[in-house]
Amino acid sequence: MTDPIQDVEAHVERMIGQIPAAPHRTRRVYDAMRAVPRHRFVPPLGQAFLGADEIEWIIDRRARPDDWLAAVYSDSAIVTQVDDGNGEIVLGAGDPTSAASAPSTVADLLGWLDPEPGHRVLEVGTGTGWTAALLSHLVGAANVTSIEVDPSVAEGAAKNLAAAGVQPHLIVGDGAAGWPDHAPFDRVHVTCGVHTVPQEWIVQSRPGAVIVLPYSTGLGDGHGLRLTVLPDGRAQGRFVGFAAYMPIRSQRPADAAPDDGSGQDLTTRIDPRLIACAPSGATLAMAAQTGLQVTTRQQDGRLLLWVMDQADPGTWTLVGHEPGLTEFSVYQLGDRPLWDEICDAYFRWVSWGEPVRDRFGMTVTGEGRRIWLDAPERVISR
Known part of the structure; x- marks a missing residue:
């Protein structure tokens, strides 16, 4: 299928150029972003937060396609759902409940995760499907299991992934419970804020596995946490940077x-x-x-x-x-x-x-x- 967006490569390079360099933001992740263009996973209507002051801006592909494309290929998070789908995306209304994460934050979490080809990955929070597609490029789609709790969000992600020709395992359910049928996992990639780390993620991971999650304390910004699963069943690690995500629904x-x-x-x-x-x-x-x-x-x-x-x-x-x-x-x-x-x-x-x-x-x-x-x-x- 012909992509209607012109100069996709130039847009992707402009987006990557806006992400500050850091040792954990790897070339492999950027190559995945080049292989999986972001615009295929952003809906026609969204709420972007642009610039250092995070100015709220409604983007509408049908009404202002150039502005929509500029936001998609900026380093902006884009809210794609409010009030669990019960509200409309308009300025100043509704609580964000699903989003396309900012590319720099995606690069952070995937860099800390450090997935290798062949790794079995559990993703908690499919969202738009973009990170599931990036993980599929990094480890192989057959090795990715992505869980989304919201059926309407999961449906949209499945359509996006199918249109992009990517076929990870997609599950509709509570990601806090993991997915034991596809365990053991080498990596657990969490795209929602967590206050209590579910024991299921550790039990379903093999020793040496890495779990990367946004730790949400409810006080100030969120924190990226990188845990390693130990042979005795514990998981241990350090806070490695900024990571603010919407809370996992079971821990709101x-x-x-x-x-x-x-x-x-x-x-x-x-x-x-x-x-x-x-x-x-x-x-x-x-x-x-x-x-x-x-x-x-x-x-x-x-x-x-x-x-x-x-x-x-x-x-x-x-x-x-x-x-x-x-x-x-x-x-x-x-x-x-x-x-x-x-x-x-x-x-x-x-x-x-x-x-x-x-x-x-x-x-x-x-x-x-x-x-x-x-x-x-x-x-x-x-």
């Missing part, structure tokens, strides 16, 4: 409970921006020590921070920053002093010498996960 955080008016009005001298703008090492350390979730929003010139206990949505704290103030408002619902806890964790990170993200790691066992600093023996998580 709960919404905060509504205010019942029983909260306490307090104040703090600690500027909320200290927590809101903390670097990745700090956010990882804070999340590991407390298990708390922090979300932010700008409203009427104020910066608002919600600190929430993910295990107890009825316990949360709202902290507000206003320019020019030296003390800031704190509204605490429930008895647990969440703001004090998150600040104590931040200053504990400072006392450690402000370690950066790649000094932290994780060990996953059948009993749960341990986050550590520098060495597995120095556990910092609760």
Whole structure:
């Protein structure tokens, strides 16, 4: 079939040229991107986030084909579904629930995964099908098993892959359960944010297998995590970079409970921006020590921070920053002093010498996960 897009090679090279060089972003991955053009996997309507400021932009191939093509071959993530398919893609509406990941992020995860020809790969989250196609180029389509929980998203991916002449094994189901029928796997490639690493991924992997996933703490940006499966059934590895993805559906955080008016009005001298703008090492350390979730929003010139206990949505704290103030408002619902806890964790990170993200790691066992600093023996998580 003739591809209607002209100068595909030039568009692909322009996209690759926008991805900053890094040792783990390999030529093999870029060659896969050349072999599997991205435009074949992006729907006619989407929501792109362009530039350093991530300006939201609706792209419509039918109405503005040049703008659509420019976005597809930029280093932009493109939202392809909102509200689990129950909403329309329009500016300022809906929660993103499926997307075509930014090419630089795709290059990161595939680089950290380091798949070799013949490796058996489990992919969790088929999405548009682009990464399943890239993996098929890297290891052979017969060796790729890709699972998608959303039937409509899975259907779209199957059509995209068929049109591109690529035939990996496609499964509709919960990727958190893996797919034991095709185990053991040499690589597990996860394209959704994970807070708890499912034991099934480890059990279904052979010793020495690599699992790469976006670790989502609910506090700050996500973190790329590269685990190696050990012969004793554990998995262990380090945080290797930035990776922010939509949460796996079985691990979506709960919404905060509504205010019942029983909260306490307090104040703090600690500027909320200290927590809101903390670097990745700090956010990882804070999340590991407390298990708390922090979300932010700008409203009427104020910066608002919600600190929430993910295990107890009825316990949360709202902290507000206003320019020019030296003390800031704190509204605490429930008895647990969440703001004090998150600040104590931040200053504990400072006392450690402000370690950066790649000094932290994780060990996953059948009993749960341990986050550590520098060495597995120095556990910092609760």
